[in-house]
Amino acid sequence: MELQEKARTPLPQSTTPILERHRLAPSKTVERLRLVVLGGPDQGAVWEGLQDEALLGTDPSSDLCLTDPTVAPTHCQVQRTAGGLRVLDLGGAVYHRAVRVHDVIGRSPLDLTLGGSCVRAELVPLAVEHRLSPRIRFGRLEGASDAMRELFAVLERLAGADVPVLLEGETGTGKDLAAQALHQNSARASGPFVALDCGASPKGLIESELFGHEKGAFTDAVQERRGALRAADRGTLLLDEVGELPLELQSRLLRVLETRKVRAVGSDRFQTVDVRVLAATGRNMIQEVRAGRFRSDLYYRLAVAVVKLPPLRARLEDLPLLVTSVLEELNRRRLSRGLPRYPLLPAAAMDFLLHHDYPGNVRELRNCVERLAVLGLDEPEVPGDPEGPSAPVPGAPEEGMVRTDLPFHSAKELWHDAFEKAYLTSLLAAHRDNISAVAKASGVHRRHLQRLMLKHHLRG
Ligand SMILES: Nc1ncnc2c1ncn2[C@@H]1O[C@H](COP(=O)(O)OP(=O)(O)OP(=O)(O)O)[C@@H](O)[C@H]1O
Numbered sequence: 001m002e003l004q005e006k007a008r009t010p011l012p013q014s015t016t017p018i019l020e021r022h023r024l025a026p027s028k029t030v031e032r033l034r035l036v037v038l039g040g041p042d043q044g045a046v047w048e049g050l051q052d053e054a055l056l057g058t059d060p061s062s063d064l065c066l067t068d069p070t071v072a073p074t075h076c077q078v079q080r081t082a083g084g085l086r087v088l089d090l091g092g093a094v095y096h097r098a099v100r101v102h103d104v105i106g107r108s109p110l111d112l113t114l115g116g117s118c119v120r121a122e123l124v125p126l127a128v129e130h131r132l133s134p135r136i137r138f139g140r141l142e143g144a145s146d147a148m149r150e151l152f153a154v155l156e157r158l159a160g161a162d163v164p165v166l167l168e169g170e171t172g173t174g175k176d177l178a179a180q181a182l183h184q185n186s187a188r189a190s191g192p193f194v195a196l197d198c199g200a201s202p203k204g205l206i207e208s209e210l211f212g213h214e215k216g217a218f219t220d221a222v223q224e225r226r227g228a229l230r231a232a233d234r235g236t237l238l239l240d241e242v243g244e245l246p247l248e249l250q251s252r253l254l255r256v257l258e259t260r261k262v263r264a265v266g267s268d269r270f271q272t273v274d275v276r277v278l279a280a281t282g283r284n285m286i287q288e289v290r291a292g293r294f295r296s297d298l299y300y301r302l303a304v305a306v307v308k309l310p311p312l313r314a315r316l317e318d319l320p321l322l323v324t325s326v327l328e329e330l331n332r333r334r335l336s337r338g339l340p341r342y343p344l345l346p347a348a349a350m351d352f353l354l355h356h357d358y359p360g361n362v363r364e365l366r367n368c369v370e371r372l373a374v375l376g377l378d379e380p381e382v383p384g385d386p387e388g389p390s391a392p393v394p395g396a397p398e399e400g401m402v403r404t405d406l407p408f409h410s411a412k413e414l415w416h417d418a419f420e421k422a423y424l425t426s427l428l429a430a431h432r433d434n435i436s437a438v439a440k441a442s443g444v445h446r447r448h449l450q451r452l453m454l455k456h457h458l459r460g
């Protein structure tokens, strides 16, 4: 999580009882992932970062970029996991204490040999501690994990700061909820909150949705339109899926943000607007800027503070809280229709929920809980597979593969893994290992695809 702006909102008073009730720690020590080259042509090179994974290889896009010709372009990956450091070989052989390793988890520090180079992978504590909020809710966002309480601490400070914020995260991680919560906890709360999905409208329309148009400005403009920027005057505008904004409009938007004056399509009058702009994206915007698809000046204007929403699989400890509130919400709806409450989910259902990856994050969890509440555990669908295993997926495991000698959950887990592997193998082959094409065809986020490929040792 990057935070480049100091903000002001004070902590709520008397936080200790909340901390005690939920046994929450007030802060956590942060560790950096560090890679040090101990031997070989690059001896002395060091890479350090707060991210959870680092690529090692000779490819310039590697985090630790080596010049050793015996090292592969994408040689291996080191990941920070709850159990320790995980090392995955990708394009080259990795040895630890003279034993070849393919996918291992070990305690920091780990000395690894890649070709003619020796690299130490370790976790080093940072001098500063990250403050964790005593809250387990911020607006409609919920979570008691360190990751969420760290997020809440940042959002609390940003809410009062009136600066642009870029919200990054996979689908369903709560970017919309975070934007609404920032608005509701800001001095603009009594003003409007307007969300504009920059990817939802055709190119021609998005211009007038954003800037407005005069009556008669173009053939279909039978009425004047105010546009999102003016509609959000004295309030907050969320530019959702901002990475989809066409390049031609990006410079116009930048001018509005700099001058605070907007001119509707077909008008020659400028009108002053007072808007706080928030932006949300599931894309890696730095990559978009590098690829020339997003203007860097607009990016820096929008990303005064960057907030990353953690994926659900990285904070499964939030599941009990989230499941309870989804059930409560379902029950409120049922009671209002005079229907009996759903009971709490049985332990087996919770166990089932804990064993999934949630590419669709909290949105997917909500659907699963609703399905479990209505249909119980016998329902054959699995999370992340909305069509269900009976859908005609090329390469899906055959019925004979189902391990009836195992308990239900283990058998299902194996089936699920085999399905993922067969599905991806087949799609990668069909798209000649082009990950972007596979992401598009499967509807699975690119980053999640890469995780699945690592998990199943598939190379794109
Ligand atoms: N931390 C959370 N606590 C409670 N509900 C959540 C949380 N995160 C997401 N949700 C729920 O998940 C669903 C998706 O949330 P939201 O629309 O904010 O996600 P998003 O990141 O904007 O997704 P997308 O990228 O697909 O637009 C909503 O129903 C929301 O209520």
Ligand SMILES: [Mg+2]
Residues within 6 Å of the ligand: 175, 176, 240, 280
């Ligand atoms: Mg959204």
